[in-house]
Amino acid sequence: MFTTRPELAGTFGMVASTHWLASSAGMAILERGGNAFDAAAAAAFTLHVCEPHMNGPGGEVPVIFVAASDPTPQVLCGQGVTPGLASPARFRELGLDLVPGTGLLAATVPGAVGAWLTLVRDHGTMRLRDILDVAIGYAEHGHPVASGVVETIAAVADLFRTYWPSSAKQWLPTPTAGNLVRNPALAATYRRLVAEAEAAGSDRERQLDAALCAWYEGFVAEAIDGFCRTAVMDDSGRANSGLLTGADMAAWRPSYEPTVSLDVFGWQVHKVGSWSQGPVLLQQLAMLEALDDMPEPASAAQIHRVVEVAKLAFADRDANYGDGADLTRLLDPSYAAERAGLVGAEAGPALRHGRGRLPTYALEGGTAPVGLGVGEPTLGVGTHPSATETDAEPVVSPWGTTRGDTCHIDVADRWGNVVSATPSGGWLQSSPTVDSLGFCLGTRAQMCWLQDGLSDTLAPGRRPRATLSPSFAVRDGVQLSFGTPGGDQQDQWQLVFFLNHAVHGMNLQAAIDSPTWHTTALVSSFYPRQTDTQLVVEARVGHAVEDLRKLGHDVQVADPWSLGRVSAVSRDSETGLLRAAANARGQQGYAVGR
Template sequence: MTEPTFTTRPELHGTFGMIASTHYLATASGMSVLERGGNAFDAAVAAAFTLHVVEPHLNGPGGEVPMIVASAADRAPRLLAGQGPAPAGATVEHFESLGLDLIPGTGLLPATVPGAVGAWLTLLRDHGTMRLRDVLEYALGYAAHGHPLAPGVVNTIRVVAQQFREHWPTSAAQWLPDGRVPRPGELLRLPALAATYARLLAEAEAAAAAREAQIEAALSAWYSGFVAEALERFCRVAVPDETGRAHTGLLTAGDLDAWRPGYEATVSVAWRGLTVHKAGPWTQGPVLLQQLGMLDALGELPPPGSAARVHRVTEVAKLAFADREAWYGDHPDVPIGRLLDPGYLRDRAALVGDQACARLRPGAPAGRPPRLPAFLASPRSVARTGESLDAMTSVERAGGSRRGGESLVAADGTTRGDTCHIDVVDRWGNMISATPSGGWLQSSPTVPDLGFCLGTRGQMFWLERGLPNTLAPGKRPRSTLSPSLACRGGEPVLAFGTPGGDQQDQWQMLLLLGWAVDGLGLQAAIEAPAWHSNAVPSSFAPRQRDPLGLALESRFSPVVLDELRKLGHEPSCAGAWMLGRLSAVYRDPDTGVLRAAANPRGMQGYAAGR
């Protein structure tokens, strides 16, 4: 009999339904929906709206979400793309007229059309069974009556409190009760957001009696009604951003009215008996597939936890992300088939040597020459290397290092957001993996009439002309958001993902290797010591990379760190439990047994099920 692997919490097993998310209140809300007879998609919507309230520093109604959906009726996974495009007025010429060569990461200028609410409403309409009121009541209750603030929310508010007081008074009014930073665990009410949700419900229910018609009315109210009108009014006001100047936004009611979320085909590869599905190359999702192909081309993996494995996986990630920089974007000419071709990936894998490489080395699929953004060759793109935990601020220790993902707040006080994740499977075999993000409380001022913030995903565009990810009106920014779903024999079996910006598809790789290669359970694979390369160019302003930087959890032994230094890496300690917030659900198609696991890092993520 195999010895059990001890974990901080059990991997859940059952037959009724499973949900895992990055916050226990969202998980509990989704589980409540399952218990009331809802399906996995109903539960995901309830959890998502709850996350907007309880993790506002990580996502909000003004943000975005891609999700991979596999229904019991149609087993083929599809992508529901909740990423809104750039406004009609968002042109390279406009930003040049402002004297900018990078889109700022804060304020109103980087706002794209908010896609999250539209995507969740579309999912509920097309695949759910419950009425909007049934799934929205959890978030509405937490907003109206208060919810205990997580420490990460408080830490974020603390660092940006002065910015709120001096420059963003609408944010100060919402997030600084009585002018002070709230305490962890304190009940915080969000009356403006509660009023927005209440009005959304009232207009939906006044418009029709049928479930689907009510959801359609809610979509109309959001994108063509009172929400769109309020967002346009707010964007006409100039607010200070990280450029040191005040700018008005570009988003209009017309931009919202012209957009609705849609379904797309996933991209996938066959790997070790699984078919792994990801969003297309307008996200970074295919880098996970490229990494899988390159690792297989290199043969048997070195032992888990060894410097040799860390080195190989890291060098493969660098190659995949270099391709991302040269080729990915919301552009019709991305050669995704060539980038995933096994022959191409074998050639790329052959570049992995016995020393760490500091250069960005994109490939040339079908002989096409790659083109990297010129900024990545400039001194401005290079970050500090080898930063130790001792050099981090207290906020970074609580929420993540500067390069530990979409970091919350850097030591200089500039703000970044992070992300959430939801996985759900039910007894009928419906399955979903979703990665909500954006609309962060710290990155854009609160819209007072609505009680939420606009997203800043537009900062991911380049202003250099001629790149796949060059800014253009109506175009989606290349997103880091990267949900995952795997099938076996045509049956969906595994949904998984994590927050973490550019690191999402590095940490998801570790879960897959631990589970599918090393034979660990899901919970053990999630809890295994993690690492990631910081050589990956950041998708977030100021768009830096650390060419040899390697962040590892301190549970790696000093011997491994020394060996990595000999291999040319510059490792830094990220604390014992700091990297990644993975979660996953699983369904055995032969027995119907369900499993779920969630990350203990951050002390918020939880799985539930029975």
């Protein structure tokens, strides 16, 4: 099979991510003697600078990892919680039925930086100065800006000029793709973080603890608290101040927890818990295994089966997942078999949940007025000449919210440490820049509901049910780390990749390059929380399109190379052989290694 790139193989180290500069930064750390945790953090801080429309220091990150000293996969939760003042009643007082996707009302505690500092402190080997070196250099001296960043800024330029002057100061005039772009305020923030860390003494761990305090109790928390007291325009069409306070930040720290796992197709697959959508991948795999006899890759038969299973699993997600939810019954093999029995010969409806309770808003097909900004970026689907009259979603809209993208990092080193992480949030187009810090806050609370009694009802100190979903799998000593940006599509695109690799035997790069698809027949996690009907397929599936339409699917044909940004690394614990691959789609992702 022709692949866009080779599957990399070596024994020293592998880094794969959604931007070539981040992958190179991570590899540079490995070359200097750092381990996978050091490299992943360096790559992540570089992504803050190079993919600011996809993630930032004000966002969040879930991490699944194994350490050389302990092969048991663990989760580090870098998903910050909702403010202490956040409640459905507070939003109803403002006349809101949904949490806005933009502005300050949807801000949660920024968890990404805390998670990376914690991971390096507990499992890394390098000092904060070394970890931040590349990111500071790119922020201070400039980096060649990617076209996706430019397109995003151009789409919201009027919003910045009219309502968000701090963002206009940082990002306007709109840069030209490939030219150097700087963020001196962010560079100064990271330089001060290093200075406050080193003021704590020469001990590496003490320095990282001091950096955590500076972020969550010091100058960063103080600036965020003050900024959130200002009213800014958001999706509601009104100016609202934020609910996040310095006290909320001081009370939060990242936490470790077990993965949720399932044995399927000969692999043990590990995901983040019910505060993410991660277990929905396990539910899909369990149903597919119950159905047996997987059809050929990218055939109409396989696409039909996989998408019907996805609709069932995501309906359960929408009715049951949330911080602290018990998913034991949903992951029971007997329940998987029961749900798999609903897969018929023709396309079935959306939102057929087996347990739990769906939001009334979703059941009534609610739609909210689309307001200002962009709640979540998306990799442009494009419209193929063979598409129906249904237009593909735009990359971004100057007055509305689109769905689906972020970042991903996979790293493996020669000692046996492996990291899978999906950083996101703090998008430059979704919330105004905190001018003194050089970054904006996240809007993850838009994933909470304002209806009482649901599994993901907004409440103080709660983790929103995020879409961020890194993956880890183990079989016969082989450890596989993988993931993708994509919002609600993450655990659909990852499913296609995993089936290609684990069931059909494709190597990592071939599994990524193979045609992919997803369904929109679910409750969108992003404002305005719409439920759609499309089965979106890459044009490369060819004749399968007409066969799928005959089965009753509402098929939208996307450009041939447009869906998914999967990356992956693997490690054979017996031989020490490392492999890596990254996605050519989007023309940013890259894997490096030797």
